[in-house]
Amino acid sequence: MENQIRTVLLLGMLSGLLLAVGYLLGGMSGLTFAIAFAIIMNWGSYFWSDRIALFMYKAKELKAEEQPKLFSMVKDVASRAGLPMPRVFLIPSEQSNAFATGRNPTHASIAVTRGILSLLDEQELKGVIAHELSHVKNRDILVATIAATIASVISYVGFVARWGAIFGGFGGRDNDRGGILELLLLAIVTPLIALLLQLAISRSREYLADETGARILRDSSGLASALEKLEQDTKRHPLRLGSPASAHLFITNPFTKKGLLGMLSTHPPMEKRIARLRQLRF
Numbered sequence: 001m002e003n004q005i006r007t008v009l010l011l012g013m014l015s016g017l018l019l020a021v022g023y024l025l026g027g028m029s030g031l032t033f034a035i036a037f038a039i040i041m042n043w044g045s046y047f048w049s050d051r052i053a054l055f056m057y058k059a060k061e062l063k064a065e066e067q068p069k070l071f072s073m074v075k076d077v078a079s080r081a082g083l084p085m086p087r088v089f090l091i092p093s094e095q096s097n098a099f100a101t102g103r104n105p106t107h108a109s110i111a112v113t114r115g116i117l118s119l120l121d122e123q124e125l126k127g128v129i130a131h132e133l134s135h136v137k138n139r140d141i142l143v144a145t146i147a148a149t150i151a152s153v154i155s156y157v158g159f160v161a162r163w164g165a166i167f168g169g170f171g172g173r174d175n176d177r178g179g180i181l182e183l184l185l186l187a188i189v190t191p192l193i194a195l196l197l198q199l200a201i202s203r204s205r206e207y208l209a210d211e212t213g214a215r216i217l218r219d220s221s222g223l224a225s226a227l228e229k230l231e232q233d234t235k236r237h238p239l240r241l242g243s244p245a246s247a248h249l250f251i252t253n254p255f256t257k258k259g260l261l262g263m264l265s266t267h268p269p270m271e272k273r274i275a276r277l278r279q280l281r282f
Contacts, residue, residue: 049141050101050109053249056242059089059111070117070125074110077129081137081216086110095237096120096230099249100132101141108136119233120226127223128230130213131251138212140205144248147201202248202266210273214280224277227252231270 064071071088078085086102089111096116102108110132120128135141214220230252239254247253248266267273 047103050103050107053099053101053242053246054089054109054111056246057091057093057111058241059091062088062090067117069122070112073122073126074129074133077126077133077216081130081133083108083133083137086133086136088112090114091241093237093239093241095239095254096233097239097250097252097254098128098132099251100135101249102136103141104139105136108133115233115237116230119229123219123222124226124229126217127213127219127221127226128251130216131209131223132213134209134212134216135205138205138208140209143205144202147198199266203268206267207273207276210277211280214277215282218282220277220280220282224274227270227274227277 062070067088067090074088075085083105086100086105086108087110089109091097091111091113093113094115095113096119098110098112098116100108100110110129112128116125116128210223214223217223234252234254242254244255247255252270253265253267
């Protein structure tokens with residue numbers, strides 16, 4: 001419940017930031033444009049993001065006879081979670097990772113890498129599957145899509161504002177309203193705040209999926225053990241597919257970050273995730 005409330009508050013803040021950007025950009029007309037643009041982008045992302053993600057990672061749909069044990073585990077976890085059987089895909093990568101996508105439970109897919117099938121034992125892999133199906137159960141794909149879309153609109157406005165300033169095309173609307181201050185807010189401050197809010201939402205949903213997955217199985221040890229192995233494996237086997245923009249989809253960040261960039265991760269610190277799982281009681 002705590003993570004659900006936090007997500008609602010963060011999404012509210014992000015939406016409020018978008019409205020403020022729209023107003024700064026052009027009063028009520030800019031506000032209307034920002035809302036319309038966000039709705040159109042959300043609609044497209046909601047219906048097409050799963051296909052784009054699977055295509056980006058060269059995921060191949062599997063049949064039950066190709067991976068009978070994997071299908072059996074997915075079916076078992078989906079049944080426990082009260083979800084329909086999702087489509088199952090294999091990503092041709094030696095990095096051990098997985099993600100779920102799809103606009104709702106009846107259009108869900110789960111994708112696992114070749115590496116994770118050989119690294120984890122059955123209990124650990126079932127914990128990962130439960131985590132991913134928890135994202136489906138909690139509608140996290142929709143939440144992430146909305147957050148990413150709003151943040152993208154704000155970042156785009158910041159990009160336009162920066163180029164407008166370079167070519168002298170920004171600030172002539174209402175100089176008495178503080179053109180320089182508006183430029184600073186639009187070009188630098190709001191995109192940074194939007195990014196931080198988006199990352200906070202992503203981290204909050206990861207914590208929630210960890211807990212939900214453990215409660216579905218009534219066991220947190222498998223997922224905790226899996227996360228320990230996955231953390232080390234992502235460092236040994238860099239992912240050479242896709243884009244860092246889709247890192248939030250995976251159970252662990254497939255694109256390792258160091259130093260300051262590590263603070264801007266889409267995922268919570270692994271040691272905190274594992275500690276929370278170890279503390280769960282059923």
